[in-house]
Amino acid sequence: MKKEKILIADDSEMNRSLLSDMLSEQYDIVEAEDGVEAVSILRSSCSELSLLLLDIMMPNMDGFGVLEAMNQNGWIQDLPVIIISSESGSAERAFSLGVTDFIARPFDPEIVRRRVVNTMLLYAKQKRLISIVEDQVYEKERQSDLMIDILSHVMEFRNGESGLHILHVRNLTDLLLSCLVRKTDRYKLTMSDISLISTASALHDIGKMGIDEKILNKPGKLTDEEFAIMKTHSAIGANMISDLPVHQQEQLVKTAYEICRWHHERYDGRGYPDGLKGDEIPISAQVVSLADVYDALTSERVYKPPFSHEEAVEMIVGGKCGAFNPLLLECLTENIERFRSALAEDPLEEAKRSKIRSISEETLKNEGGGVSKRTLKLLDRERVKNSFYATMTESIQFEYGVNPPMMNFSVWGAKKLGVDEIIMDPLNNEKLLGIFGSGTREMLSDGVRSTSPDNPELKLDLPLKIEGEPRWCRIVIRSLWSDDAEPQFEGAMGIVQDIHDAHQKMQELEKKAARDQLTGLLNRESARQQIELKMLDHSDGNFALAIIDIDDFKKANDVYGHMFGDEVLKFVAAKLRDSIRQTDISGRYGGEEFLMFLEYKTDIEKTVDRIRRSICGTYEHYNVSVTVGVALSCELGRDYEKLLHAADEALYYGKRNGKAQYCFYNDSMKDILTDET
Amino acid sequence: MTLEQCYGAMGADYGDVFGRLRSERLIQKFVLKFLDDKSYELLCSSLESGNNEDAFRAAHTIKGMCQNLGFTVLARSSSALTEALRNGPTPEAGQLFEQVKADYALTVSSIEAYKAGLEA
Numbered sequence: 001m002k003k004e005k006i007l008i009a010d011d012s013e014m015n016r017s018l019l020s021d022m023l024s025e026q027y028d029i030v031e032a033e034d035g036v037e038a039v040s041i042l043r044s045s046c047s048e049l050s051l052l053l054l055d056i057m058m059p060n061m062d063g064f065g066v067l068e069a070m071n072q073n074g075w076i077q078d079l080p081v082i083i084i085s086s087e088s089g090s091a092e093r094a095f096s097l098g099v100t101d102f103i104a105r106p107f108d109p110e111i112v113r114r115r116v117v118n119t120m121l122l123y124a125k126q127k128r129l130i131s132i133v134e135d136q137v138y139e140k141e142r143q144s145d146l147m148i149d150i151l152s153h154v155m156e157f158r159n160g161e162s163g164l165h166i167l168h169v170r171n172l173t174d175l176l177l178s179c180l181v182r183k184t185d186r187y188k189l190t191m192s193d194i195s196l197i198s199t200a201s202a203l204h205d206i207g208k209m210g211i212d213e214k215i216l217n218k219p220g221k222l223t224d225e226e227f228a229i230m231k232t233h234s235a236i237g238a239n240m241i242s243d244l245p246v247h248q249q250e251q252l253v254k255t256a257y258e259i260c261r262w263h264h265e266r267y268d269g270r271g272y273p274d275g276l277k278g279d280e281i282p283i284s285a286q287v288v289s290l291a292d293v294y295d296a297l298t299s300e301r302v303y304k305p306p307f308s309h310e311e312a313v314e315m316i317v318g319g320k321c322g323a324f325n326p327l328l329l330e331c332l333t334e335n336i337e338r339f340r341s342a343l344a345e346d347p348l349e350e351a352k353r354s355k356i357r358s359i360s361e362e363t364l365k366n367e368g369g370g371v372s373k374r375t376l377k378l379l380d381r382e383r384v385k386n387s388f389y390a391t392m393t394e395s396i397q398f399e400y401g402v403n404p405p406m407m408n409f410s411v412w413g414a415k416k417l418g419v420d421e422i423i424m425d426p427l428n429n430e431k432l433l434g435i436f437g438s439g440t441r442e443m444l445s446d447g448v449r450s451t452s453p454d455n456p457e458l459k460l461d462l463p464l465k466i467e468g469e470p471r472w473c474r475i476v477i478r479s480l481w482s483d484d485a486e487p488q489f490e491g492a493m494g495i496v497q498d499i500h501d502a503h504q505k506m507q508e509l510e511k512k513a514a515r516d517q518l519t520g521l522l523n524r525e526s527a528r529q530q531i532e533l534k535m536l537d538h539s540d541g542n543f544a545l546a547i548i549d550i551d552d553f554k555k556a557n558d559v560y561g562h563m564f565g566d567e568v569l570k571f572v573a574a575k576l577r578d579s580i581r582q583t584d585i586s587g588r589y590g591g592e593e594f595l596m597f598l599e600y601k602t603d604i605e606k607t608v609d610r611i612r613r614s615i616c617g618t619y620e621h622y623n624v625s626v627t628v629g630v631a632l633s634c635e636l637g638r639d640y641e642k643l644l645h646a647a648d649e650a651l652y653y654g655k656r657n658g659k660a661q662y663c664f665y666n667d668s669m670k671d672i673l674t675d676e677t
Numbered sequence: 678m679t680l681e682q683c684y685g686a687m688g689a690d691y692g693d694v695f696g697r698l699r700s701e702r703l704i705q706k707f708v709l710k711f712l713d714d715k716s717y718e719l720l721c722s723s724l725e726s727g728n729n730e731d732a733f734r735a736a737h738t739i740k741g742m743c744q745n746l747g748f749t750v751l752a753r754s755s756s757a758l759t760e761a762l763r764n765g766p767t768p769e770a771g772q773l774f775e776q777v778k779a780d781y782a783l784t785v786s787s788i789e790a791y792k793a794g795l796e797a
Contacts, residue, residue, distance in 0.1 A: 015745065017710070110699075
């Protein structure tokens with residue numbers, strides 16, 4: 001038989017081995033050096049463990065931290081914990097966090113062994129009992145649901161309502177209550193209370209049995225007298241229930257009484273039969289009342305067409321159909337989509353589906369092994385498979401959990417990145433931030449926030465620092481969500497692929513496409529992109545944008561031919577490239593015009609003068625001279641279009657005033673281009 | 678030197694630990710293991726650097742080990758030091774640490790002597 005597994009979490013190696021020595025004959029032992037490691041082991045293999053022996057005083061995360069994580073993740077329900085500590089003062093807190101037993105130091109090995117055995121036996125027995133009880137409760141609920149369904153159908157038949165009203169009210173009641181418990185704990189409702197109220201809601205109109213059919217199904221408006229009779233149905237229903245000869249102590253019966261009697265009360269106290277006000281009306285009746293009105297509005301009746309969801313909500317919130325608890329109205333308006341879909345779903349279809357579900361459960365049950373054991377085995381195999389692939393594929397894989405914030409890397413991945421396999425609070429981990437770069441954190445969290453349970457995947461290409469070198473990586477992330485009606489973000493898993501080589505190739509290609517064929521300088525479009533990028537990048541700094549134009553270039557073309565003209569362009573481009581720093585930007589704007597973009601600290605005029613001079617010269621006896629128009633970001637702002645236009649105007653001014661010079665834009669040149677043309 | 682004599686040398690009660698662990702082999706193993714434990718070094722260094730939290734934890738670990746092994750004398754002084762550090766450093770911690778130092782030295786020298794006898 002396979003040995004059961006015990007996790008020992010204690011920071012002292014000696015204490016661990018003392019316990020391990022005592023227990024290793026009968027059990028498999030797993031050890032954790034501190035709370036962080038313990039939680040990591042629990043996260044990956046809680047279901048394989050049968051017991052946790054936990055020390056309180058530990059570095060990084062203490063025993064209470066472990067217990068809190070176990071509570072948050074629900075592990076405490078499945079795994080018994082025995083605390084071993086000399087801190088007897090903390091026993092009470094430990095018990096309140098759900099531990100099963102507390103053993104004080106110095107301990108007697110025989111006692112430890114006995115308590116371990118007892119705890120594990122008790123838990124196994126308890127688990128078996130729970131599953132038996134669950135099955136029986138399920139069976140019982142199913143049968144009573146069935147009876148209520150039959151009863152309500154009979155009632156609807158008599159009331160002439162659509163066959164779905166009671167099902168609708170039940171769905172809506174359930175939905176409203178689930179929203180309500182999220183909002184407030186004022187009503188102390190448990191999950192079983194909610195299911196009880198929803199079930200009992202089916203009986204809300206049972207009193208209509210006692211109303212004359214002629215009044216009940218009258219197509220037109222009721223007379224005052226008829227309406228007074230109609231109104232008695234709530235009291236009649238309540239009496240029917242309180243007259244039941246048996247079951248008066250049953251919670252379901254009590255709840256049904258509340259609902260029958262008071263589902264026509266109003267929050268402002270102007271309802272019937274008792275004129276109860278506010279929370280004097282039991283919450284069960286308040287909720288059913290709202291569900292009843294909502295469904296009546298959105299359904300077709302002999303005397304009215306159906307209203308749309310929006311119209312119905314507007315009428316209810318506007319106080320046209322009674323007065324309700326404001327909290328419930330919030331539940332209604334804040335969950336519009338869910339209410340719409342609750343009714344859009346065909347309840348008969350839903351019923352069919354749940355029937356199939358229970359049949360399949362039965363089949364599984366009859367197979368002998370029981371569901372849980374089979375599932376656990378499958379899970380186990382999945383886990384083995386995962387860790388096998390993770391070690392074989394040499395990829396960086398990771399899992400992230402929100403509660404507590406923690407990251408696990410695959411063995412190979414941790415080694416490759418040079419980080420620990422388990423990292424607590426990873427979003428603030430210096431080492432990780434160093435690898436991912438500080439900006440990446442926001443990018444990642446924004447990205448993850450953009451995912452949803454329906455659309456959980458995210459792909460990001462980023463440069464990561466791996467072994468000290470920046471390398472382009474693709475991170476593929478899948479976010480993980482809870483099963484709640486309103487899913488909560490619980491974490492993510494992902495894989496990091498090295499795409500550096502492919503990325504380099506792409507960049508090479510992009511670079512080629514970004515260059516002017518003749519001169520090898522950036523073309524106009526990519527020069528613009530780079531300039532704009534640069535202006536975004538640097539928080540402070542002054543920039544100069546210049547347009548450089550070759551004087552009398554047309555003459556060179558005309559006299560010496562186009563081939564020669566091309567050579568002149570190449571000559572100027574080379575000169576330009578050589579006269580600026582690597583961090584500056586040069587490009588070909590078009591024709592014989594070039595772009596230059598400089599960052600400067602002092603005396604930009606001198607710099608521009610120097611560059612202009614160095615570009616001028618003789619190429620094959622031909623005198624090359626240029627005119628330069630310059631615009632400064634400190635005057636015009638970091639706006640590429642604005643700067644370009646101003647530089648162009650300065651250039652024009654220089655050309656008109658004798659060429660072979662540089663010109664800085666000033667306001668007197670404003671609109672010089674448009675005025676001339 | 679027998680294990681019992683070793684316990685006697687450090688002023689501890691062999692009868693108590695034997696009553697609990699019931700195996701001389703087991704007791705011997707853990708007594709020798711005590712020499713390898715780094716908690717005492719951690720205690721000294723963290724007291725020196727003023728890291729009270731680590732000092733408390735180290736004192737606590739020493740206390741736990743001593744209780745398990747029945748090192749009554751060192752258990753008593755490390756327990757007192759633990760309490761003096763529990764809620765931040767206190768004036769009496771210095772004096773209590775001196776006591777732990779002395780008891781630790783006695784304990785370790787007793788075990789060393791026992792170990793030397795084994796190897797001889």
